[in-house]
Amino acid sequence: MPTALQTVSDPRQNQLLASLSDADWKRWQPYLEWVDLPLGKVLCRSGSTPGYVVFPTTAIVSLMYLAEDGASSEVAVVGLDGVVGLSLFMGGDVSPHEAVVQSAGQGYRLSAHRVNAEAESGGPVMRMLLRYTQALIAQVTQTAAYIRHHSIDQQFCRRLLQGLDRLPSNKMAMTQELAANLLGVRREGVTAAARKLQLAGVIAYRRGHIEVLNRRRLEQGACAFDGASKSRPRDLMTMAA
Incomplete structure (x- = not known):
């Protein structure tokens, strides 16, 4: 309850x-x-x-x-x-x-x-x-x-978009260790990817919390790959209809 x-x-x-x-x-x-x-x-x-x-x-x-x-x-x-x-x-x-x-x-x-x-x-x-x-x-x-065709940087961007599309705001709780476990990669790779996005002004990262500041840049970082950047739930349901 x-x-x-x-x-x-x-x-x-x-x-x-x-x-x-x-x-x-x-x-x-x-x-x-x-x-x-x-x-x-x-x-x-x-x-x-x-x-x-x-x-x-x-x-x-x-x-x-x-x-x-x-x-x-x-x-x-x-x-x-x-x-x-x-x-x-x-x-x-x-x-x-x-x-x-x-x-x-x-x-x-x-x-x-x-x-x-x-x-x-x-x-x-x-x-x-x-x-x-x-x-x-x-x-x-x-x-x-x-996973087969994209870098850790691109996978990290795509994963952030997937979370963003399922939350009511542009903020999410995600540690670098959690992101590495989700992607099945080494933490160092996620740390480097997060640092690049923060320096570019795409995200703000503080103590396990990520705020997306520029969604368009994040989408560009994910790279459109044969529809793989379609992370939005409604897009997926449309594909299935």
Whole structure:
């Protein structure tokens, strides 16, 4: 439950929930539970079956690929554009990724039981979730191609844009160590990339907090690569439609 000092977010800040018809929204609303999503909270571990799907409203969740040697890298980002726990909709049950909160905030969850009932009934809601699944697959594909063909500087710029597009302001909490873990690179490379952007007046970096001062320059730094710079949630949903 939220504390007395917390302002509870509106569930329809999440774009998927906002897209529900009035009838579907009335059916879902009683079953949606508010959840606090602190930094570092693991929503689902790789190889496990999620107990819930989570619709972030003000938080950002990283979907991480974990290698056998312990290395990890981010393959997709989920914020107010989407939902965590898609394996429940797809019939596979077991999650292929670890879902970790990388920007604290709030969200709403729906139990696996309700999700399974929705999947079995089909209809407009299921089609909407399948479109989002296609959008998420597109993001994972773009990330793989981007890592293969772009420098650490460009990857860092793209990752900042992905966070920026899923937050209500131009400020985000991100340490250089966290950015290195998300990108699967050495911290020194991220430190150098952040220093270049700060000296160029593109970002301001203070004690684990980044403020984007010039989005256009950041987009130029990310480099448009066959649509890979399309980090905006609505762009991805349009691609999937």
